[in-house]
Amino acid sequence: MITEENGVFHIRTEIYSYLFKIDAYGLAEHLHFGAPVKTRDALALSCRPGLGWGSGILLDAKDTASCPDALPLEWSGSGRGDYRESPLELAGEPADFRCTGYKIHEGGVPMACGLPQAHDAPETLEITLRQPGGELTLFYTAFPTAIVRRTVLTNTGDKPLRLNKLMSFCLDLPGSYTMATFNGGWIAEMRRCDTPVGASKVVNESLTGSSSNRHNPGFLLYEPGATEDAGTVYGFNLIYSGNHYAAAQQSLQGLTRVMQGINDSNFSRELPPGACFETPEAVLCHSGKGFGGLSANMHAFVTDHVVPPHWRGRSRPVLYNSWEGCTFDFTQRRLLRLANRAKALGCELFVLDDGWFAGRDNDHAGLGDYTVNRKKLPEGLEGLSRHLKDKGLSFGLWFEPESVNPDSDLYRVHPDWALTDGFQPVLGRNQLLLDLTKPEVRDYIVENVSRILDSAGISYVKWDMNRHSVALGAKAHDFVLGLYDVLRRIFAPRPDILLESCSSGGNRF
Template identity: 45%
Template structure:
């Protein structure tokens, strides 16, 4: 709800309040956090006679800007903290004497031009500021009350009669009246994305973000600020994100007088945008949320926001298919016969969608050529994509396809025809990455070409799914169509968004998955067009526990692509149990990425059971409320551990992951406190039936067998290929409050002193799943299959 009450402006969601008030020519931030009964005199900053060397701005009451919490700070007027806007006027000056003119409430949204934005907001507030130099700013706030989210952005307009060059235009400025916070960012690199890095703030500046042209695996735009004592389930925490997929800047500055300024928006390095008289510039939307329920509360606010107001179209709440991707099974070495052998086996296992990855076009037998030449390689696929698609459909499988539209190989017909379409700076040989260059999406003709190519591709075959990849960072940034090269980054991203809007909008029934060398572009901007993102190229079970845990800070599992891959893993060479790989991947959009034709009969039986279990609980796995119970980043009793839980909206069902990394020998397992249940209901707790490869016991087999065998020999391997050992069975009935307060006590882990049905065999990097149903209600009906 938005209320305008004299000088007071109130923005209120279900549980939070954002309050501001006019202070002379300024707009002062009074409070953002828990919803309160605001009183302007009680909340105003008291400056009195000022401090030390203050610079004072004359007005109705003289103010030193450095002591105030402001919505938009004048630049060059004594607030020595960085502000949202930096401009250079025609006379060479850069002082912006912003003056607050007033605010108006709007019922309809006011989306940014050429950029994605959240949809379905309740109300919008527009606060207007002017300068004596003819530059106007509008701060645009939109409320999402049930999510406890407020978005805000900046619109600049040149109302004067001379050009104005914008050098910095960020989306959000939030000033907080204290500095005792812990800042958590989510950083990493390829194959180890979004690892939380927490550090207490000290006086000074913490600046982070991306200069790569992407939202980046180096530093995601999502971050948190937590007050002292806040944890996963309790305490005051702020969450921030940005609806943008390009280079970005986040900055947290604690000033000399104990206040904290939080900035977020487009990366200003190398940015400049000259506004002619009458021209306008929009920034991306920034996302703000607050919770008194700790980091978990912030996460669940953002889950609701992403699921209800970012992801859109028919796939927003539709169950996603279980897929098989051929990449790690074949890489570039495949033909139609090999693909169909994989597909036939996949269908027997319960797979619903077959995805053909890189290598189907041009001369693409390696990553050294042919990007941009999306003509089918007839040697590999003599019947073309249409022929392969029909054969997959005849098997009962949907057909999916990999593309990388934004890139071009120097060794390609497209590059030979249009070398000027590649991003490169005149006189400098462009840097390559993965043997490829970036197409210049600042050019309308390149955008039109991609739209036409992709539409023709989707019309050429029965394609139900597209994996849209982007495998390099941006360098050598220059476009000859731009008179001002400081516009390149934003113009390029606007070009991409136009292509995405046109293609995904024309094919709403096609399921699009975004990818960028795994999780290099995992952001809210891409999720406005594609309902899921490939979380990481790293499919190792333990690494995925860390990657998916970090990602869950700001994004729900319903947007995370997660695959079961081979062991040893192709990225880490680490071995892990087949069941553990499924248990982790099930908390997201499940897929398989391995050669299913090489699985043993026992492994095929296990995979078929996994897929059947996932389908039965698909809606709960994909859209249940996610809770993090134990962090893989925090040392725990008994060794490294990770635990997640998803709970249905009506609290009648839940699934729990209990997983380990490197275990500590001869150690007890403490009770696992659950979350999100109804404390007044009783629940039936059952362990999922899983299997253990008898080879996991190694030479210990000889301690129980009547005769000694070579545990590395053919006899044991032959037996293991056909038979697996059942895991322990666990079954309990307990009240919700017991499970959440006292915790779930599982059977003891194997400790080297004996094994029986009361012992859980859990070597390093293993896992278990537990299914909870509320009593006395009947068990829920099985989930319908994917349409």
């Protein structure tokens, strides 16, 4: 339930309350995110800044409590008195957005840019903030175990705006915390790292072009003494597959500012008059029952509101993947022998990994082409699928549609389809990425993957992505938007196909 009473907004469910108020200056002051409380508790939860802070800027010279640098805020600007990290940067211009109105929507509010959203939303709060030439919209969507936040910036002026940074959320939490992140690399993913948050900023970010096996976008903030079963733990994640950024830093006043969104490294986007920019959705969870309680809340959210409806509550099949058994060296006969053994072990699904298309006898050639290798598979994928189904096994297939080998028919015909940065191309695992910002590239992938899926009765896709990107900033973001367009066009008409987003161990959203 979302309510507003005398400028106090209360988002509440059975397990949490989230309160903030709009103060006399149009700033959104954070009051509480935690165990359920009453709206009437807002006064007791409000900040009392006292006499100000020395050289701090006052919004009203007669009000010593009007120092934004000492307030717990839901959002902040640039150059107007709050000198903590800002979630927004407009090139060469200050940002001083003040609240002017709100709406409460039944359900969710759709995005226009193609980013994915959590589904089956009960209610959404929309807060509007304005300054001359710009409008900022903060969205809060209330789910039973989590809050989802995102931000939209709209150019309402008559000249272009240059956007360099826009986070999905910003939040000032009172107290001291340790940040737990999950880092690593290929075959060494999800290694937990715990860093106390103090006056020096703690950052969790990825710049590889994907959410990556190096730094998972999910992270925790927990109070001293938190255990698996007790204590305060906050969890955050980003429903986004590209470069991400999250930071936490404690102020002198004991407020921990946390924010998350698209990585602003090399980011720059011009917004002409009337244009807008939308951020990905960020997920915020709270638990008073330690790490286990936080995991349960986040798992419930993902299960009910991120997992596609067709697969919600369904058991996943026990699968056998061919890669470790034979890598590129296989024939239909060898695969069927492995299938017999997999069936005897209780497997329900047989996944053919890399090496099924022409020229793909190693990782130096063939990526980008979709002609089945008839020397390995004389009956094609259709024949292999038929034999597997006769054994009582479903059929899954590996793809790496975002990549291309220079030694491929596709690259020989369309070298201009490769993603480049203007320098001599650099290879990763002997391959380049395709430029998914180009409509013709996306059409090619959608047409060929769809054809293969429909021709062979495929029920499972392992979608791999085995190299990092050379795209920077806004170009990297546009690549991700192109990826979402491809995925939507392939899988929305085929909701029964189970998708594994492998991304070389990164498991992108």
